[in-house]
Amino acid sequence: xxxxxxxxxxxxxxxxxxxxxxxxxxxxxxxxxxxxxxxxxxxxxxxxxxxxxxxxxxxxxxxxxxxxxxxxxxxxxxxxxxxxxxxxxxxxxxxxxxxxxxxxxxxxxxxxxxxxxxxxxxxxxxxxxxxxxxxxx
Ligand SMILES: [Fe+2]
Numbered sequence: 001x002x003x004x005x006x007x008x009x010x011x012x013x014x015x016x017x018x019x020x021x022x023x024x025x026x027x028x029x030x031x032x033x034x035x036x037x038x039x040x041x042x043x044x045x046x047x048x049x050x051x052x053x054x055x056x057x058x059x060x061x062x063x064x065x066x067x068x069x070x071x072x073x074x075x076x077x078x079x080x081x082x083x084x085x086x087x088x089x090x091x092x093x094x095x096x097x098x099x100x101x102x103x104x105x106x107x108x109x110x111x112x113x114x115x116x117x118x119x120x121x122x123x124x125x126x127x128x129x130x131x132x133x134x135x136x137x
Contacts, residue, residue: 008100016087
């Protein structure tokens with residue numbers, strides 16, 4: 001789900017009502033699934049990984065990326081909430097596109113960072129089930 005980049009690409013050509021529906025799907029995925037997942041990592045997973053790696057260098061970098069991801073998701077949440085009943089107007093599209101491309105890029109980076117950490121620990125990245133993987137796919 002949440003093909004952020006392809007939705008951003010398509011925004012200009014989608015009928016406004018369809019754009020609204022798809023943006024709302026993306027918003028609920030980000031807010032209801034991705035944010036809880038990343039918060040869980042911050043609370044439960046990273047402390048364990050930092051301990052296993054005997055260093056918190058990697059996990060504090062990942063934690064900073066989370067902070068930026070949360071910031072972009074709050075922005076996306078607000079922009080989507082502001083979309084009028086009839087769908088986004090052409091002048092709304094630039095901000096929406098910008099936040100979707102930004103999230104796509106940072107989530108890809110974040111996945112790569114996490115993969116590197118799991119690899120360093122000789123572990124499999126739980127990517128198949130991770131919401132970030134689904135968002136970046
Ligand atoms: Fe994460």
